[in-house]
Amino acid sequence: MKKNEWNEERIKVLLNQLPTVKDQRSAQQVYKQLLMAKQEKKKNKHWVWPVLASFAVLFLAFLIAPVFFKGNQNASESSESNLQMKEEASTDDSAVTFQKEIEKDAGLEQSSEETNEKSLIVPARDAKRYFTVAFTDAAMASVIPVSIEKSTETENINDIIKKYDKLKLKDLGLFKPPFYDNMKIEEDSGNKEVTVFLSKNDDLSSSAESQWFEKLLKETMKWSPYDRVQIKGNASVAGDLLGGMEEIEKIQEKNAYLKYETDSGERYLMPTEQSFNTVEEAFDSMKIAFGAEQIKPLMPDGLSIESVQSEGHELIVNFSDTKEQIQPADELAMLEGIMLTAKEFGYQQVLFTNLSKTRIGSYDVTKPIDVPAAPNPIKIN
Template sequence: MTKHYRWNDDNIKEMLMELPEMKDTRSRDEVWQSIHLHKKKKRKQWIVPTVAALASLFFIISFVQNRDQNQDTALQFDEASLLEESSAKEEALDMAPFSSGKDLNTVIDEEPLVIYNNQQQIVTIGFLEKNRNVIVPISFIGNDVEPIENQMQGFLNDFNGEVYGFQPSIFQSMEIESVNDTVTLEIDEEDSSHLPKDRTTFQELMRETFRWKNFDKIKLYTNNEPGIELSSGKLFEIEIDKLLKKAYFLLPLNERSFLVPTKKSYQSVDEAFHAMRNGDGQVNDSLIPTILQPFLIEKVEKDGNLLTVSFKNEENYVDEKRVTIMIEAMLMTAKEFGFEYVEFKGLEDLMIQKYDLRNPIEVPYSPNPLYVYN
């Protein structure tokens, strides 16, 4: 039989006095970030109040409030004001989540944005974002055994893209076959209504899926007949260019942020970097420029497969997370122009855990790795 204890004021006071002293050495920003991330997780909590528990809680609160006001408190900051500040910031972001005025200083993201390892096993699929007509390439770890079409279907069966704000993948209603350097896609006419009707969007979606492998051409069929009907007429084949000369911006969505290539191609990598720092009126205004304002690009030099970018850090900016986003966006952009390594001069003193900025850095294989667990 369970023994019931009767609590009184003296019992509780003695227990409180025996608790070890606690001090919070975090900065104001660290406390705010901790509160913000805790709210973001949205974990379910089951609370079963009882009369005794509520009475004890009321006494503890009263006891703490009546303690000596001159004693140093355990927390050095007013968390109520921080919560109010957090709510105000989130409300502002909810009201205008993708305004063109956003920059990297509004983004805190722990997820990896590029992938390097096991290059032969990586498979990438382009997804169309629901509301902004932006194509997001998503990468996952595949294998060297199955054909790419089997791996794509397996991933799509397990992946819930709507969680991130993606439209259902058009590849789920297609039959895919790959032979050597050619991919064949076939769709039933009744399913073709789900395809993007804009020719450019459809072609970009295909290229962002198959250009990462050694494919040169896509052949399209409907009900065993050549061609797929789009708003501008039938499309029969798509040539796959590996180097599309895009710039990489950041797209924040429901659960995380993604690096996305622009629809627009640029004449040079210098021009692409300029757009990534200063913005571009022809780029979707949902996208955030990825080169931080404190970093002034003084010179861009090309030497074979090596690109050297010389910076001036005008404000001694040291935020590791946002500098890492900038570095990875520039690496992916350099890859778009055929470079294999990038050297970042002027950043050698920055401590970036993921990269050694004292030496040239290899460009990644593809962007936005996601992991699906069955």
């Protein structure tokens, strides 16, 4: 192969044949582009240090985090402990304040046992929960109405009388006459009438027994919603017993109330046998003890009624000034006996004035009080 010969002339010829290469930019444009390229190069290198610094911060945070959180936990526990102590102290203070308010409102500064005394009446709001049946004392000398709590709303008089043994009423000083076991009672709410069927086995031949039958029947019906009693059975026997009456109309007797105390310490409010023309006369009779030893006056010594005023259905009872101490149980029995007596005369509320206390038992005696529904409640345990 023939070796190419490259001489200077041939190279020039070949170079002249190449296309022309010429930079169309001005000198200022070239300088500007070079300057921008240099700045971009420096800018790209700046990200390294911030990244390294960030890694360093994270590393330090990782090292000190356990110590920080432990310190916060201790501080939090200390704060919670202090808060709990403050709350407990606040609770104790509130309890003391609340107890003082209760004692003030309930009148316990005067007697710590007042609210524990047994009430001897059925409040008006509980009227439908009880049925009142009349019993006697052991000597069959006194009529004592007792309000027995119903187990259900549908219970009738027969059901209530059957509870005598279950409730052990004999142990409470209450006695049931034999004819209660044999007679049957039917109630007619529509006609407000009760029919009593006497049994041939009832021994009511004596006048004393017939009188007790009539007394107990009248006292029982007095507290019932019925207006009359029909008596059936052996017509001749019924006629003989009741003096020819086979029907008894309910009459408002207008009795006063006394206190009956059994030998075992049970207390009852019992109506007087006598009726009165005015409520003032009835109140006067409540100061006197008469009859059996167990019957006590309801007005305690050292306390008397100074005046009585009637305002519609409200009776205002004003007491005379007294500084004598009265037993809470006697004071409560007096108030409830007065309210029952007011009910006998058709009053619906009683307002007591000039008493030394603002509360007696559970009663706020600064305001009118509704008269009771019935006396002597006995609850089913």
